[in-house]
Structures are given as structure tokens and as C-alpha cells.
Amino acid sequence: MTFDLVVATIGRVKELERLLASLERQTHRDFRVLVVDQNEDERVERVLSAHPSLHAERLWSPPGLSRARNVALPHVRAEVIAFPDDDCVYPDDLLERVAALLATGLDGVAGREPWWTTSAATLTRENLWNRAISFTIFLRRDVVDRVGRFDEALGLPASSGEEIDYLIRALGAGAHIEYDPTIVVDHPSKPIDLTAVGARDGASIGRILRKHRYPPRVVARMLVRPAAGVLLDPRRARFHLATLGGRLRGYRQ
Structure with a gap:
């Protein structure tokens, strides 16, 4: 092969x-x-x-x-x-x-x-x-x-x-x-700005959800997860908020 x-x-x-x-x-x-x-x-x-x-x-x-x-x-x-x-x-x-x-x-x-x-x-x-x-x-x-x-x-x-x-x-x-x-596959971890990554990746996921016409139940689930993260993982609340905002923004574009 x-x-x-x-x-x-x-x-x-x-x-x-x-x-x-x-x-x-x-x-x-x-x-x-x-x-x-x-x-x-x-x-x-x-x-x-x-x-x-x-x-x-x-x-x-x-x-x-x-x-x-x-x-x-x-x-x-x-x-x-x-x-x-x-x-x-x-x-x-x-x-x-x-x-x-x-x-x-x-x-x-x-x-x-x-x-x-x-x-x-x-x-x-x-x-x-x-x-x-x-x-x-x-x-x-x-x-x-x-x-x-x-x-x-x-x-x-x-x-x-x-x-x-x-x-x-x-x-x-x-x-x-x-x-x-x-x-x-090994991929080395690097220092990152979690908030910036959350916003970037969130927007990408939102765009993909819209592009491929995912049903409302899937879109809702993908929004609920970062929203819940704000409450359940308060130390990374800014990351979860950025992810949620990114997904909403990407979906609307």
C-alpha cells in the first residue's frame, strides 16, 4: 500500500x-x-x-x-x-x-x-x-x-x-x-491563549454547523456545552464564554 x-x-x-x-x-x-x-x-x-x-x-x-x-x-x-x-x-x-x-x-x-x-x-x-x-x-x-x-x-x-x-x-x-x-500520533503541546483559541475554534464549529445544515438539536447541544462549562468549570470561564460566543458568531455568518 x-x-x-x-x-x-x-x-x-x-x-x-x-x-x-x-x-x-x-x-x-x-x-x-x-x-x-x-x-x-x-x-x-x-x-x-x-x-x-x-x-x-x-x-x-x-x-x-x-x-x-x-x-x-x-x-x-x-x-x-x-x-x-x-x-x-x-x-x-x-x-x-x-x-x-x-x-x-x-x-x-x-x-x-x-x-x-x-x-x-x-x-x-x-x-x-x-x-x-x-x-x-x-x-x-x-x-x-x-x-x-x-x-x-x-x-x-x-x-x-x-x-x-x-x-x-x-x-x-x-x-x-x-x-x-x-x-x-504525538503532537507537542505549546503555550496558547485559551480565550483566543476558544473564540477561533468556536467560530469554526459554528460555521461548520451552519454549512452542513445540522439539525437544531445538534446546534443546541453544541451551544449548551460551553454555556454549561462557564458554571461547571469557573477557572476556565473566559475560555468557555469565548467558545460560546465564537460558535454563535460562526453560525450566524
Whole structure:
């Protein structure tokens, strides 16, 4: 089974170096790395030159995560497409295990960060909200061909949730995607402004709820959760309020 790994990168060297080193250690070797460079210098070329054993192709894109992935999509040709972040690290046998899972006939697999739920599930429009993060998603190319481009109104730096939108569209196209908690990808935590992240991610979720015409009961549930968080988690009340405000704002746009 062949893999194309689409890596959008900007402003990072050491992190990209760690990712590429983890790819060099993969026990499954049939893969390419499509590095979409959004820098204005040659830092990525210098990193790639230190990993000659990798089958890597460098592409260029203006800033924007979804925009970068869309630049790469016309270049994919493998059986399976994945979207690792430039600062994540693949376990040595990750591609081998994903290939074995997909060989059972699945259209896609979604994994988790170490602290996510350990309950396996078939992805649906209802349950994917906390089971979808881009650097753990692997999709067959025919699914990617059917779904097409990422929504460039979603995705970093100004937004998020592009992978949720993409999976909703994949499910709508009939894809069978499993959330498998044995697929774990390490992604380093970084200091963040929780209030700003809550507002940004909340707005993205609101936009997705409206775009995909979720029923009122689902919209209500997605608003009640952060509202309840204000009362039940007072230490992070500002985060929950920002999330609630973001979801309302995104839904109305």
C-alpha cells in the first residue's frame, strides 16, 4: 500500500526535522512526502537535503493550511493520503499499522492524540467532533478525489476545523471511516491563549454547523456545552464564554 503524506510548513525547522526523522524510521517504506513550503527563504530545502533517503517533493504555497493542502492535492498519486502537521511525530510502525487497517476494506482511519477517548467508533456526522484531527487522518485517494479541495475559509492561521468539514463531506460521499484509538500520533503541546483559541475554534464549529445544515438539536447541544462549562468549570470561564460566543458568531455568518 502506498502513501502520500502532505505536510504544510511555515516558520519551523527543528519541528520539521523531527517529523522527517520519524518518517525515516517507518517500518513501512512505500510512501512519499509532499512538503508544501510557505516560507520566503530556503530553510525547508536545507532540512530536506539532510534526509536524502526520503522520497520528498517540495511544493510552494502562500500562507494558509487549507490553501497549502489544496496546492498538494493535484500532485497526489498514492493509494492513501495523509496530512501530518509539520510538528508532529509518527511512531515507527504507524504506516504499517494503518496499512493493515485499511487492507480490511475501510475507506479511512482516524486516530488520536494521547489524551483523547480510547473508545473505538465508526465515524458519523454526530460523533466526529472529538474524533477528528488532521494529523491522525488517513484517507484512500478515491475518497479524496470524491471530496475534492479543502474549504479555504477554514484552517489556520485565522480559523480551524478544516478536517472536520472534510470528513463530514467524505461521510456524505459514502466513505466508511473508523476512529481507531490504537493509532496515536504525538503532537507537542505549546503555550496558547485559551480565550483566543476558544473564540477561533468556536467560530469554526459554528460555521461548520451552519454549512452542513445540522439539525437544531445538534446546534443546541453544541451551544449548551460551553454555556454549561462557564458554571461547571469557573477557572476556565473566559475560555468557555469565548467558545460560546465564537460558535454563535460562526453560525450566524
